[in-house]
Amino acid sequence: MAKNNLTTVTNFILMGFMDHPKLEIPLFLVFLSFYLVTLLGNVGMIMLIQVDVKLHTPIMYFFLSHLSLLDACYTSVITPQILATLATGKMVISYGHCAAHFFLFTICAGTECFLLAVMAYDHCVAICNPLLYTVAMNPRLCWSLVVGAYVCGVSGAILRTTCTFTLSFCEDNQINFFFCDLPPLLKLACSDTANIEIVIIFFGNFVILANASVILISYLLIIKTILKVKSSGGRAKTFSTCASHITAVALFFGTLTFMYLRSGSGKSLEEDKVVSVFYTVVIPMLNPLIYSLRNEDIKDAFRKVTRRLQVSLSM
Incomplete structure (x- = not known):
């Protein structure tokens, strides 16, 4: 249908994966499995950090618990919508539901950007100033940094x-996507999006570049400190504490940059679908694995909890 100003849209139709109807059932099962694993991994990480006293320090685990909370919320905003779209083939949602969905999803994504920068700063202080770490990263500062990340995200x-959502949406209300995301909404708008895109791209660039700068400076200082360590074993051990965070940063910022900061001429909604699945579904599932597989403290805490459960069940 042609875009015009005759009728204002009051609801949207999420088209999901209608181009591939034969894949809807297999995809539903895959996404359901991903969702359950993501919830289990992230909620499990939060509970593990809460119940094990050894994970109350260093402060990095405090930040990690908030990252897990964000990932659990993140995927709970997106994945049920994907599952509903796959189950019904397409889904009708109200204008208000679409706006609320977009708002919650954007809070999670934005806050995670800032939290990853905060975690890089925490690593920097821990490695560059280990003797002053507990003083520098006191509980008041840590809570201030986390609250600041949430405030910036909101x-x-x-x-x-x-x-x-100040754009005009007219006759055409079919979103060629599985949730209300920015690229398909901009393509659907019947008013001029040039000025809005400039504001959004400028703000997106600022957020990504500001947080990336904090992360880059933090790791440059970390590398400088690591190079001063005389033993190769000491350097490897110090660097290994940052490897999980570097992996998480590369995955998250890489996909966000590809999704939102490309030029309009190079964009394809089919590509956007694949990339958005990666950063909204796959990355929240991978983060608990990334942080647990390379962290001996978390693995030890998991083994202790497992042994306690085995003893409880055997009694």
């Missing part, structure tokens, strides 16, 4: 949601 979500 502020960004308000800006992006306001900009996006």
Whole structure:
């Protein structure tokens, strides 16, 4: 249908994967499995950090528990919508539901950007100033950094949601996507999106570059400190504490940059679908694995909890 100003849209139709109807059942099972594993991994990580006293310090586990909380919320905003779309072939949602969905999803994504930068700063202080770590990263500062990350995430979500939903949506209400994301909404708008895109891209660039700069500076200082360590074993051990975070940062920022900061001429909604699945479904599932597989403290805590459960069940 042609875009015009005759009728204002009151609901949207999520088209999901209608181009591949034979894949809907297999994809439903795959996404359901991913969702259950993601919830189990992230909620399990939060509970493990809460019950094991050894994981109350260093402060990195405090930040990690908030990362797990964000990932659990992140995937709970997106994946049920994907499952519903796959189960019904396509799904009708109201304009308000779409805006709320977009707002919550944007809060999670924005806050995670800032939290990953905070975690890089925490690693930097721990490695560069180990003797002053507990003083520098005191509970008050840590809570301030986490609250600041959430405030920045909410502020960004308000800006992006306001900009996006002040656009006019007319006759054409079919979203060629499986949730209300920015690229398909911009393509659907019947008003001029040039100014809105400039604001959103500028803000997106600022958020990504500001957080990437904090992460880059933190790791440059970490590398400088590591190079001063005389033993190769000491250097490897120090660097291994950062490997999980570097992996998480590369995956998250890499997909966000590809999704939102490409030029309009190079964009394809089919590519966007694949990339959005990766950062909304796959990365939240991988993060608990990334942080647990390379962390001896978390593996030890998991083994202790497992042994306690085995003893309880055998009694």
